[in-house]
Amino acid sequence: MKNILDYNGTTKQILSLIYTRQQITRKTLSKITGFSGLTIARIITSLIKDGVVIETDAASADKGRKPLLLEINPGYGYIIGVDIGTYSTKIGVVDFSGRLVEKEIHVFVFRESPSTIMNFDLLQVHIDALIKKYGVNRVLGIGMGITGLVDYYSQTIVFCPNIRGYNNLEASRLLQKRFGIPAVVDTSARCMALAEKYFGKSEVTEDLSFVSFGHSIAVGTIIGNTIFRGSNGFAGELGHVKTVLRDDRICTCGSYNCIEVYITLPEMRMALINRLKEFRGYSQLKEKYELTGEISYEDIASAVQGGDKVAVEGMGETIQMLGTVLADYINLFNPSEIVLGGGFFDLYPFVMPDLEKELQKQCLTPSLQNIRLRISELSMDGAIIGSAMQLVHRYFVESN
Numbered sequence: 001m002k003n004i005l006d007y008n009g010t011t012k013q014i015l016s017l018i019y020t021r022q023q024i025t026r027k028t029l030s031k032i033t034g035f036s037g038l039t040i041a042r043i044i045t046s047l048i049k050d051g052v053v054i055e056t057d058a059a060s061a062d063k064g065r066k067p068l069l070l071e072i073n074p075g076y077g078y079i080i081g082v083d084i085g086t087y088s089t090k091i092g093v094v095d096f097s098g099r100l101v102e103k104e105i106h107v108f109v110f111r112e113s114p115s116t117i118m119n120f121d122l123l124q125v126h127i128d129a130l131i132k133k134y135g136v137n138r139v140l141g142i143g144m145g146i147t148g149l150v151d152y153y154s155q156t157i158v159f160c161p162n163i164r165g166y167n168n169l170e171a172s173r174l175l176q177k178r179f180g181i182p183a184v185v186d187t188s189a190r191c192m193a194l195a196e197k198y199f200g201k202s203e204v205t206e207d208l209s210f211v212s213f214g215h216s217i218a219v220g221t222i223i224g225n226t227i228f229r230g231s232n233g234f235a236g237e238l239g240h241v242k243t244v245l246r247d248d249r250i251c252t253c254g255s256y257n258c259i260e261v262y263i264t265l266p267e268m269r270m271a272l273i274n275r276l277k278e279f280r281g282y283s284q285l286k287e288k289y290e291l292t293g294e295i296s297y298e299d300i301a302s303a304v305q306g307g308d309k310v311a312v313e314g315m316g317e318t319i320q321m322l323g324t325v326l327a328d329y330i331n332l333f334n335p336s337e338i339v340l341g342g343g344f345f346d347l348y349p350f351v352m353p354d355l356e357k358e359l360q361k362q363c364l365t366p367s368l369q370n371i372r373l374r375i376s377e378l379s380m381d382g383a384i385i386g387s388a389m390q391l392v393h394r395y396f397v398e399s400n
């Protein structure tokens with residue numbers, strides 16, 4: 001099997017177009033590239049022979065001969081996708097067309113920040129097992145996403161305020177050295193944005209922003225087919241925008257008054273417990289807390305939906321602050337599509353109408369018009385798919 005990294009020049013340009021358009025005819029390829037039908041035919045024949053591209057019937061209802069559509073062959077090979085979050089490590093196998101074939105999700109008990117999760121050595125043991133299972137010659141590479149600051153250009157995980165053991169780690173170099181296949185690392189939010197853009201329910205828009213909200217807050221932005229990373233690759237740290245609250249609470253990043261100090265999942269639960277302690281009336285959630293000494297995120301969900309006064313007020317406060325940070329983003333960038341994901345939206349998708357109302361209050365009205373706002377349907381799978389497909393994207397789109 002030929003490694004995709006061995007293709008270059010015209011052939012690579014054609015492959016890149018088939019990947020970004022997902023389905024394309026020979027005629028369109030010829031029109032975009034300016035190459036003759038004969039040249040396109042010659043390249044496509046060799047790509048089909050190599051097994052990297054397949055030809056399928058168009059689903060057109062037109063009479064007569066239907067044009068054949070070219071697609072990336074899903075069975076060409078596999079990519080390992082890894083996502084390192086604050087309380088879970090997700091590892092999966094994705095086929096060449098971005099379909100998740102297998103996943104394992106390791107959840108860790110979150111006690112304090114930075115949290116202790118699967119370390120890099122153990123992670124490699126899991127990757128090794130998957131590579132052996134799917135065949136050393138069938139796995140094309142490894143893509144990794146992590147919640148933290150990643151210097152994409154030097155492929156180094158620089159600083160993870162919420163995760164222990166991954167700071168200053170040259171992840172790609174170490175993975176490449178150990179497994180002998182290409183590897184790439186980026187932030188989780190960007191990986192999830194990539195998954196939404198190409199493999200989710202995205203309508204074709206000029207730009208897409210993925211806002212991840214759970215144990216931290218981050219945003220991944222794609223403009224056209226380009227992932228926006230900032231000058232050193234540190235763009236998108238939405239959790240560390242400052243609140244106007246001035247009680248000087250120290251953030252895990254070392255600075256003060258970051259929004260993340262107030263509204264992550266653990267912070268929301270802590271604030272709610274404090275409300276319950278002070279509340280003097282009847283609350284089912286309070287009763288549960290007094291009886292068991294704890295409340296789970298699921299308890300909060302059912303209390304809010306059941307109309308528990310304290311829970312509704314606590315959630316209202318979170319929505320208000322989340323609305324503020326999203327309004328800041330919307331007012332600054334006037335994005336066309338925002339996809340919301342992460343632990344918070346997996347647990348509490350029912351807050352959307354309230355969040356939308358909050359945005360109407362806090363955004364400049366024209367900025368909010370025509371914006372497509374939705375919750376991710378890929379959910380946790382998006383992190384694995386996006387991490388894996390970073391590798392394909394890096395090669396097909398970013399190295400042209």
Ligand SMILES: [Zn+2]
Binds near residue numbers: 240
């Ligand atoms: Zn911070």
